Amino acid sequence: MRYADINELISQNPGAIAKGPIALVFAEDPVEIDTTVRHNLHLGFKSVILFMTPEFELAEDVAETVLRVDCDLTRQGNREEIVNTVIAKASGVWIYVCYNAEYLFFPFCETRTIGELLAFHTEERRDAMLCYAIDLYAGDLDTHPNAVCIDDAYIDRSGYYALGRNDPLTTYPKERQLDFFGGLRWRYEEHVPPERRKIDRIALFRAKPGLELRPDHTFNHEEYNTYACPWHHNLTAAVATFRTAKALKRNPGSAYEIETFRWHNSVPFEWHSRQLLDLGLMESGQWF
Structure with a gap:
């Protein structure tokens, strides 16, 4: 699934952050995005939410399992805003935050x-x-x-x-x-x-x-x-x-x-x- 921003994900798919643990992955560049997502899925996270620019590509198996959110990580403070938005809507849920690679x-x-x-x-x-x-x-x-x-x-x-x-x-x-x-x-x-x-x-x-x-x-x-x-x-x-x-x-x-x-x-x-x-x-x- 793909969403235009974090607010669209929360409104259209609230179940994605209702039960944890969930992983929030911020892709700063296209390096090793697929392996990062696969690693988190292997560890047992209930949901893996991937934040990345629309230009980055994903392997087919990753695209089918990850929740993709379009965003611009070049804007200072954007990561904190996104994480704090999730925190406000996911009380009691365990969250993991990382970057690609x-x-x-x-x-x-x-x-x-x-x-x-x-x-x-x-x-x-x-x-x-x-x-x-x-x-x-x-x-x-x-x-x-x-x-x-x-x-x-x-x-x-x-x-x-x-x-x-x-x-x-x-x-x-x-x-x-x-x-x-x-x-x-x-x-x-x-x-x-x-x-x-x-x-x-x-x-x-x-x-x-x-x-x-x-x-x-x-x-x-x-x-x-x-x-x-x-x-x-x-x-x-x-x-x-x-x-x-x-x-x-x-x-x-x-x-x-x-x-x-x-x-x-x-x-x-x-x-x-x-x-x-x-x-x-x-x-x-x-x-x-």
């Missing part, structure tokens, strides 16, 4: 569904899940100049760290909130604006009245921005993403300075949750 991984995702993950997380009285954006990049940029290759993807095995997140009003660290850094945004920080260097995002959350997504992937309700509850560690997830690599190779200021993203801490990405758990890039918490 991004792939969600959570502990044991090879044998458990996204619904099982969020059912456990809900039982722990959590309404949001911290996710880390783990940069993927092609091993051979001569063969893949846009830095994207599913079959030749690499990640950094180290170089990740966290700093306290200070409250701008009190200048004291916020409780159970940290800013996380690492990956390509850390190694090439001279080409990345300071406000875009963090790799943490609240990509999975449960909608409720008054909740609003902010441009920095956080929410106006501070408990949603915490990495764990006060009494023990909670589940976290990882979003394996080519987005930073694409941007660095597309940006004229960095494209010609980078001959390869590989360094001594690069390892092939295995497309398996066990690798991310072993590297400490997500947390299983009390879920076994």
Whole structure:
């Protein structure tokens, strides 16, 4: 199904956001849109809603299963407006937000569904899940100049760290909130604006009245921005993403300075949750 905008989808097909979890995918370019949608469907999302320009094409099997909404993602703030519109109409529903060429991984995702993950997380009285954006990049940029290759993807095995997140009003660290850094945004920080260097995002959350997504992937309700509850560690997830690599190779200021993203801490990405758990890039918490 295809819709002219998000309001048309909600009015004509309210059932699409009535039962979750649902995935909202924002296609910034035509790279790996099909594989992103297929990955989300494989994880078990009830609906996958794809926001993209009318010019982008989809594979036949994807077009038959996805809900497509025409939109212009070049307009600043459009993503937040769309997500907040869905939040206002989908109270109680779990929502996942990502871009094309991004792939969600959570502990044991090879044998458990996204619904099982969020059912456990809900039982722990959590309404949001911290996710880390783990940069993927092609091993051979001569063969893949846009830095994207599913079959030749690499990640950094180290170089990740966290700093306290200070409250701008009190200048004291916020409780159970940290800013996380690492990956390509850390190694090439001279080409990345300071406000875009963090790799943490609240990509999975449960909608409720008054909740609003902010441009920095956080929410106006501070408990949603915490990495764990006060009494023990909670589940976290990882979003394996080519987005930073694409941007660095597309940006004229960095494209010609980078001959390869590989360094001594690069390892092939295995497309398996066990690798991310072993590297400490997500947390299983009390879920076994």
